Amino acid sequence: RSVYIFAKKNNIPFDYKKISLFEGYQYSEEFGKINLLRKAPAIKDGDFCLAESVAIMMYLAEKFHTADHWYPADLQKRARVNEYLSWQHSAIRIHGSKMFWFKLLIPKALGTEVPKEKMDNAVEDLNASLNLFEEKFLQDRPFIVGDQISLADLVAIVEIMQPVGAGMDVFENRPKLKAW
Numbered sequence: 001r002s003v004y005i006f007a008k009k010n011n012i013p014f015d016y017k018k019i020s021l022f023e024g025y026q027y028s029e030e031f032g033k034i035n036l037l038r039k040a041p042a043i044k045d046g047d048f049c050l051a052e053s054v055a056i057m058m059y060l061a062e063k064f065h066t067a068d069h070w071y072p073a074d075l076q077k078r079a080r081v082n083e084y085l086s087w088q089h090s091a092i093r094i095h096g097s098k099m100f101w102f103k104l105l106i107p108k109a110l111g112t113e114v115p116k117e118k119m120d121n122a123v124e125d126l127n128a129s130l131n132l133f134e135e136k137f138l139q140d141r142p143f144i145v146g147d148q149i150s151l152a153d154l155v156a157i158v159e160i161m162q163p164v165g166a167g168m169d170v171f172e173n174r175p176k177l178k179a180w
Contacts (some may be wrong), residue, residue, distance in 0.1 A: 002158045003041045003053045003060075006151070010066045014043075054085050057151050069148035080145045084137050084152035088159060092133060095126040096162040103166035126163060126170070133160075134176045142180065153180075 007014050019025040019040060026038040035042035035051045042051045045063075050056055061071040072078045102114040102122050114122075133156065137144050144152040160177075163170050171178040 002151075002154050003043075003056050005158070006057050006070070006154055007060060010060070010064060010070070012060055012064050012066075054151070054155065057154075061151065069145075069150055070154075071151050072145065077145050077150075081150050081152045084144050085155060087137075088152075088155060091129040092156060092159045095122065095129045096159045098122045099126055099163035099168055100166045103163070103168060123168075130160075130170060130174065130177065134174060138176050138180055140176075 004016070006012070019031065021040065025031055026035075026040065031042075032038065034044050034049045037051045039051060041053050041056060042049065043056050043059075045059075050059055058071060060066070068074075071081060099122055102119055107113055113119075137152070137156075141147070143149050144156065160170060
C-alpha cells in the first residue's frame with residue numbers, strides 16, 4: 001500500500017499488477033523470477049528486481065529524485081526516517097497486523113472469535129507500540145522528521161490503519177496521533 005501511494009503521489013510511472021495471494025500466485029514460477037522471497041510488493045525495473053516495500057520506496061525516491069522531505073539528504077533527518085523504518089517492523093506493523101487478523105480475518109475465515117485473553121494481549125501490545133510512536137517518534141512535531149511528511153510517516157499510516165480497517169479506533173484518547 002505504501003509503495004503504491006508513494007508512486008502515485010510522486011507521479012512515478014508503473015504498471016500495477018494485482019496478484020492473488022490467497023490463490024498462491026506468489027508461489028508461481030513467473031512471480032519467483034521477480035521475487036524469490038515470494039512476498040508482495042515487488043518491482044521489476046528493467047532487469048533489476050527488488051522486494052520489500054521500504055527498500056522499494058528508498059530506491060524509487062533516489063531513482064526519481066523525489067522531493068527531499070520523503071527521504072531527506074540531511075544525514076540526521078535520514079537517520080530518523082531509517083530509525084522509524086527499522087523499528088516499525090517489530091512494533092507497529094506486527095501489532096497492527098495482528099489486530100487486523102484477530103478482529104477481522106480470523107472471525108470471517110474461520111467463523112470463530114479469537115479468545116478474549118489473546119485479544120486483550122494483542123490490544124495491550126498495540127497500545128504500547130502506539131504510545132512509543134507518539135512519545136518517541138512524533139513528540140511535538142506534525143510529522144516524524146519535522147514539518148513535512150516522509151517515507152516513515154507513509155509507512156506508519158498504512159500500518160496504523162490496519163486496526164482501523166478492522167473496526168478499532170486507535171485515535172481515541174490519542175490527541176498527538178489524531179493530529180498527525
